[in-house]
Structure formats: C-alpha cells, structure tokens
Amino acid sequence: MTSDVWLPFRADEIDGLPEGLNYRFWNGDQEFPADPAECAFYVVPYMKAPAVSQRPMAEMASVRAVQTLSAGVDHVLPALKSLRPGVQLCNARGVHEASTGELTLALILASLRGIPGFVRGQDKEEWRSGFYPALADKTVLIVGYGSIGAAIEDRLAPFELERVVRVARSARTTERGRVHALTELPALLPDADVVVLSTPLTDATRGLVNADFLARMKDGALLVNVARGPVVDTKALLAELENGRITAALDVTDPEPLPQGHPLWHAPGVLISPHVGGPTSAFMPRAKRLLVAQLNRFSRAEPLKNVVLTTGA
Structure with a gap:
C-alpha cells in the first residue's frame, strides 16, 4: 500500500511527523513532486486557486484522505467525484478560529x-x-x-451586548444557549443590529443573503461577512449600501479578488479587507499541529479528526 504524503510545507520544517511515510513537498507548482497515483494522503495547498488545488486529484487513484488547511472545503468539492469511494475529506477545524474571531471583532x-x-x-x-x-x-x-461562530461569540462576550442570537443549519442547545435553525432567520433578522456571516458555502447558503434577507435587516444594521463571498448576492447588497439603509464589513466578496473598478470598492458604508481572516501569524503553528496529529493517526490506522464527508457514502 502506498505511503506517499503530499505536503505544502517541507517535512523537515514540521516537528513530530511520523516515520515510515514518504513526504512529498507540493505547494501548487506546475511540476508534481511524484506520481499523483501514488499519493495516499493529500494536504491541499493553502490559499491557492481551486483549479490548482484540484489539478492532481483526478489522478490520485490511491488517495485515502484529503486534508484542507481551510475551514471551508468548497474549493475541492468539485474534484471529489473523480476519487474512488471511501476517501475521507477533512477540514482545518481548530486552525482558523482565533484569527477569524479577531478579524470579525476588528471589522465590527x-x-x-x-x-x-x-x-x-x-x-x-x-x-x-x-x-x-x-x-x-x-x-x-x-x-x-460552528467552531468559528462560537469563537466569534467568545470574543464578543466582554462587550456588554444586549444579546447574541445564534443560527445554524439545525436547531440545538449549547452551554451558551439556544441555536436557532436556518429556517428561523426571517423572523430573527429585524431585531439584529449586527449580522455576522460565518457559515460554510453550500447549496443551502449560496445566495442566502439576497434582497429579501437584506430587506428584513433593520435600518442602520451592519452586515459582516467572514464566510464566503457567494453567500451574499453582491447586486442586492450594493442596492442597500447605495441607498444608505445598512452598512457592511466584508472580508470576502463575490467576485474575489474584487477587481479594479468594481462598484463595491466605493459603495457608501462598506469596509473591505482582502480575505485575511485566516492568514495570520497564528496559522502556521496551528496548521502544523493539525497535520502532525492527523498524520500520526493516519500512520497508526486510527480514525481521522475533522472528517467532513466520505466519498461514496
């Protein structure tokens, strides 16, 4: 059974990696470090275009795990159909919570x-x-x-808020209180002064923030997007910004990167940061700890953490 591991960092820069695996350095270069068909564990390069991340996957006939270094996995989902059944896709839960929570608070x-x-x-x-x-x-x-939304609430806790309202795909109860289902959003929006988007990009959330969503927000409310650009309908947001009814702080946009000349750059009441929720000094140590933990589990044939889905399941 193949033991090739493709890493976007050099193996000698990571302490604690298990012995017995063949580490191949690949960070999106045109040339592959080895035959993709021999890759058993693929760590997706961080902050590369989806086409780059997906390029070797069609040839990864032996891969057993795909590990992203981002919280979202939407950039590799289209390539999963080329993989054999039983491949586990894992995200980077635990890597980006601190940095994204900080940026969210800063934007607000x-x-x-x-x-x-x-x-x-x-x-x-x-x-x-x-x-x-x-x-x-x-x-x-x-x-x-999720974990990022909870990290954001952690950082909001000292600021004497009236209240925090939580929404996820399905309702549940946490130590901090009730989490509402996504279907309850229309009734919750009119009371919010600040609406923070930290949801994954899925079929259910693409275009979630449309004209109807925005119209339900109260006058003077602030929309903060640290999720993915396509969660928001840019045309609908521009209409609300240009009439001055709401404001926005956006770490992600649609399109992204935002091209020169796009009207969102100069829309009234908008603050734009260039998708920097994750890439901070906190990223590398947390990413390396995640990879060491995952690869030690992989080498011992133990269950992996952060499994988002399994192909063919």
Whole structure:
C-alpha cells in the first residue's frame, strides 16, 4: 500500500511527523513532486486557486484522505467525484478560529466606531469628532454557529451586548444557549443590529443573503461577512449600501479578488479587507499541529479528526 504524503510545507520544517511515510513537498507548482497515483494522503495547498488545488486529484487513484488547511472545503468539492469511494475529506477545524474571531471583532468595531473615516480624515488632516455607534447594548446575530461562530461569540462576550442570537443549519442547545435553525432567520433578522456571516458555502447558503434577507435587516444594521463571498448576492447588497439603509464589513466578496473598478470598492458604508481572516501569524503553528496529529493517526490506522464527508457514502 502506498505511503506517499503530499505536503505544502517541507517535512523537515514540521516537528513530530511520523516515520515510515514518504513526504512529498507540493505547494501548487506546475511540476508534481511524484506520481499523483501514488499519493495516499493529500494536504491541499493553502490559499491557492481551486483549479490548482484540484489539478492532481483526478489522478490520485490511491488517495485515502484529503486534508484542507481551510475551514471551508468548497474549493475541492468539485474534484471529489473523480476519487474512488471511501476517501475521507477533512477540514482545518481548530486552525482558523482565533484569527477569524479577531478579524470579525476588528471589522465590527472599526465599522461601528468610524475608523475608516478617521483614517481618511488623518490623511486630510481633518478632526472628525462626533458621536458614533458603540458595540455595547447591541444585538448580534451570528449566522453559522460552528467552531468559528462560537469563537466569534467568545470574543464578543466582554462587550456588554444586549444579546447574541445564534443560527445554524439545525436547531440545538449549547452551554451558551439556544441555536436557532436556518429556517428561523426571517423572523430573527429585524431585531439584529449586527449580522455576522460565518457559515460554510453550500447549496443551502449560496445566495442566502439576497434582497429579501437584506430587506428584513433593520435600518442602520451592519452586515459582516467572514464566510464566503457567494453567500451574499453582491447586486442586492450594493442596492442597500447605495441607498444608505445598512452598512457592511466584508472580508470576502463575490467576485474575489474584487477587481479594479468594481462598484463595491466605493459603495457608501462598506469596509473591505482582502480575505485575511485566516492568514495570520497564528496559522502556521496551528496548521502544523493539525497535520502532525492527523498524520500520526493516519500512520497508526486510527480514525481521522475533522472528517467532513466520505466519498461514496
């Protein structure tokens, strides 16, 4: 049985990898490091285009596990149909929660407190004093209450909120309280001052934030997207931004990267960061710990963690 492992990091840069596996360094280069048909464990390169990540998968006849270094797996899903049954797809749960939670909080505070305007004012030597919204006493609605959604709530906890409302695919109860089902969103949106999107991109969430969703948001509400760009209908969002009814803070956009000349760049009330929720100094140590743990389990034929789906199941 083949023991090739394709890694986007050099094996000698990762302490604790198990012996007995053949480590091949591949980070999306044109040339493959070995025959893809011999790859048993494929670690998908991080922050590469979907076409790059998917390119070797059609030839991976022996692969038994595909490990992403992102929380989302939408960038490799189309290539799964080329794999044999029984291949496990694992995500990077535990890697991005801290960084994404930090950025979400930063986007909320910057947007509410007017930080982008202060920066522009500093450039023009203008003193832009006045009253600005606070996060205190606000209601925050988190759409997508997985590990990242929970990490976002962790960071919101000290800010004296009125309440946090949680929404996920299905209803459940957590230590912090009730999680509402996605079907309850229409009734929950009108009371939210801040709506945070941290949901995976699936058939159910693609275009979730459409004209109807946005129309249900209260006047003056803030939409924060740290999920995936296509969760939001960009045309519908632009219409609401241009009439000034809501504001937005976006770490992801559709299209992405946002091209020069796109109207979203200069829409009123929008703050845009270039998809930096995950790539921080916190990424590498957490990613390496995940790979060491997963590959040790793999070498001992133990169950893998973070399994999202199994092909053919």
